[in-house]
Amino acid sequence: MIENQVVIIGAGISGLKAASELYKRGVKSCTILEARDRVGGRLHTVSGYQNRRYDLGASWHHDTLVNGLFLEELNLSDDQRASFVFDDDSLVIFDAEKGRVDQDPGMVLEILLEELLNYSELHFFEDLGVQDLNYFQMVVKYLYERRGLLTDDQMRYLPQVARCMELWHGIDWKSQSSKCLEIAHQGRNALVLNYDKIVHRIASEIPEGWLQISTEVKEVRDDGKNVFVTTSKGETISCEYVIVTVPQSILAHSLQPEPRVGRIEFVPPLNAKIENAFQKTHYGALGKVVFEFDECCWSTQRSHILSLGKSSSNLSKKVRAAQDVTLLMKELDADTKYEFQSGDSWDFPLLFVNMAKLTDVPSFVMLMPNPLTKYIESIRDKDKLLEFFQPVLENLLKTLGCTEPIIKDFEDKLVTPNKKTPVLKNILTTSWTVDDYALGSYSSCEPGDDPMDLVLALSDNQTSRVRFAGEHTIMDGAGCVYGAWQSGKREASFIADKLA
């Protein structure tokens, strides 16, 4: 049996940062066990057409006023740090039929969205016991109560604009908790180019030999004095502390008896506090599709373009005629069943990042929420993907001033006829939902959830030798790279203090 001071399970950003900190603090022996054949976890930079590079996992520095990782990067020289570009200019928003609806002084949809989010927040101030609603229900409640103050067009398009929040949480509005809806931004967002540089920088701070990839952990046994970590290769490492950084989605399986890839058996089992907390938290699936064109034939004025889900022309009539808001919620819910599995791409809000503006690369990186992510990630055929997204894509290009139809050239045989023709060379998609070590993207909240419970259950334990880190174990930066990074730092600091 190998003896170590510390074992870290998972070489994502939290595990790597923890190892780097432990090393700086003088810890002599540590092993990082990583199930995948690469480091980075849900930070994953890949290459596409002509070796263009994209982050299929997290791609932003959020909250740059308080983001510790961003501020650390800022102190590095240009060649040491990953480039970034602020890409949070105002959204272009288009509807399939109506065209552009952003910055429209007649509809002021951005201002209504702000009011709607405000309204939702105030709802939960009314009293502590007020029942959570899903976001869809909250939107309907707002429309109903403010109907005397809204035009028909505002009623029609605001709900679809409001769904831009799905691209933050990675789940659809009917699954999203209103109570956990709002995101308190602390400063601008910057797109990172690319995250692998940061991953490799932090990994390079760790001694050779600490990292062991392609090694899945099967069991974590705590005998009260030491912790024994057993891998799928049959190896057992004894240590004083273990930091478990596997995603929330994987940890959840430790509470179920069924064996599965990635599942860790905890002996003794995860405590009741953790088990209970898992009843009050969920896991999203933000997905991405990258559309790679040969040349840029569209406007590079704005960074982000939001394609709206299809709106309902008779919604305002129904809202105005309604007598009871609960019945109205039910009626409108039935009216808006998703049809994407029949090939309808207009069921969800889709956010396109205009890489041609940001990096001079003629590609769009598209973000989508679950359940669309799960559906799209099950399709591996590029022709089928194009077939699905083509209507949206044509509209996107039209909105950005490119009116010629898309020419498909996945075999890269054509010479682009002229600068106005969009020639699509390749499509890349994420596969987080079918990845056994991710099973989605990051933590999210359904109605009634309280993410604080899990954070406290996993982090607020001064005596345990089994420690937890990752985006799901921290409130400041929850779901973000810097939160995960900070949580790794937190656990390393705790352990180093104890070992000192």
Add this chain to the structure above:
Amino acid sequence: MIENQVVIIGAGISGLKAASELYKRGVKSCTILEARDRVGGRLHTVSGYQNRRYDLGASWHHDTLVNGLFLEELNLSDDQRASFVFDDDSLVIFDAEKGRVDQDPGMVLEILLEELLNYSELHFFEDLGVQDLNYFQMVVKYLYERRGLLTDDQMRYLPQVARCMELWHGIDWKSQSSKCLEIAHQGRNALVLNYDKIVHRIASEIPEGWLQISTEVKEVRDDGKNVFVTTSKGETISCEYVIVTVPQSILAHSLQPEPRVGRIEFVPPLNAKIENAFQKTHYGALGKVVFEFDECCWSTQRSHILSLGKSSSNLSKKVRAAQDVTLLMKELDADTKYEFQSGDSWDFPLLFVNMAKLTDVPSFVMLMPNPLTKYIESIRDKDKLLEFFQPVLENLLKTLGCTEPIIKDFEDKLVTPNKKTPVLKNILTTSWTVDDYALGSYSSCEPGDDPMDLVLALSDNQTSRVRFAGEHTIMDGAGCVYGAWQSGKREASFIADKLA
């Protein structure tokens, strides 16, 4: 001596609402003493050219999700309530030299402003004892700390855009507390057309005979059993409760021995808690100038246009070269001394409300902060006013697509030559700073202030017979019409309970 159950000092919205509530609750005798020859106080609707009507005092329903007065109005029939129009579409912003700078994807000034306000807020989270800065200093601190992330143009124009906050607080950025800077909007803002309708509706709910105008109060004497209110006419009214609704600016003089118009002598004097609280609060002077044209020759697409104060072309150089932020604050402070008294109209941010869009009336209502307000309100001559504002006004019109020079016609003798010519028929200004019963506009905060102290000192007293109401006596809706209205309701309810 007259005997009354209640005396209310001041027939502004808080006094009128208090009286109306007392009457509804069964109070039989009450007198409202109003020093002016009109009701409404700092709600004041006036007529201009061709009988166009404007509110020179408050003109908005703010926070319409929680604004009790707005929600009361909504429940009235159309003919009973004052019309309103949501006018919070996104700002047009122009600079004298650069022209329009709003919604510029290269500068994203709106997004930087959001980050700056966020930055300021976070500053005060660092620890409870952190020192307040004036807003100008906070802007400099932000520029200094984020200079690596800002372009020269962003550094140049952001400070001036940031000054839009002066139009909320009514004081300039060098007087404004950063700690009390942010305004938590609760829903959209709606322009009221006009407030006199609301004032008269509430006044009409009060029995005839309760209201006594043109009657100044000289003394409020509390003998422990009754309160005696003596007017300038020598009349004394005895009552069980008095509600003092005079503005904070007037109440402040009760703490000074010097006699002056509007001053009330309190016997016993205002308590130490109130006296201390007055050390931690100030009073602003938001002013208005109305420019009345014969016909509309400009764009009616947007409601609000912000004219920026003059920016400094070498500011970014100085920020980049600075070694010490405190020295930088001093240097830039000296660079930006106001020159308005020499006739320079580009020292302050000015907000123009485009009435042509909102009410079809070809006028602009311009808002300005102190100390400009005080200077402008001292000028009564229209030609001088035009001379001062003409450069800004010509730029405003140009920004809105009207390039012909302004023709002045205060004598209303000309026939407008064509629809493209801006013929200025009249200028109206406020006179709040020279009004003995107002002495400015509403409460504001200088560095180190804490408005909560005064609110608590004036409202949190369960035993006193001398009660206080008004915009300065309440936190939710502080400085707003609905806050004043709510405070009147609060005091009426307290007294009615006691008298029941």
